[in-house]
Amino acid sequence: MRTTGSSAEAPTGIRVRTCIATRDRKADTQLLRIVVDPSRSDRLIPDPARRRQGRGAWLTPSLEALELAEKRRAFNRALRVSTPVDTEAVRTWIQEHAAEPPTPGKTRTLMSTR
Template sequence: MTRRATTPEGRRRPPTRGERRAPVRIPGPVAVGLSPVARERIPSACPEPSALIGPVRTCVGCRKRAAKSELLRVTVGSETHGQPVVAPDPQGTAPGRGAHLHPTVECYDLAVRRKAFGRALRVSTGLSSAPVGEYLASPSNPRSTAPPP
């Protein structure tokens, strides 16, 4: 006969290290063919980090993860009048906080529509993202996916 986990006053006490609690069964209908314990693993929409080589970053436009080398880094710069703007940093060497973006017009438009540049770069004032748009639209952009005019 096993001892019950009770105190001298008759109250239940928590189990000690050697004792195990019995599983709790919840009464109710059980679907036929489904085990309450077995769970199916649903694959993630993003590739596993181990599948990507090198540093991994998230695009602020589409929110998909990609290798750092595939993305364009943008930082906060200033225009000629001193207003803050989102500036492209193709070499990735500019100082300060940066955000990453797929070098496509679609991801750029998504980032502008979602106002993602201000959040990612942690700038509360209005940012102009025109320099990044011009950079992506220019035919001299080596990463551009836009067809030449």
């Protein structure tokens, strides 16, 4: 298994991103990507599949991290937005999916063996 650069703990092929709230570096599969809604530039939307166009911000999918990012105005800096942003869609997504890590594309179900 090869490693590269400053992310020596991550094998090649795993993209490491930084949470805008906690500043923790994690695999992108452990973080939620957030983008500006293309129809409303003051609204943020979750992008768990990581397929939407535009600049994205990475967030640990927890309400604590969301509140910290809002308090620090981290979304405005990361997404280069100068107006206040509406994070209600992100808050709703986190509340509904808090126990699940964001997974891109198809979801897999693991079967237990007994």
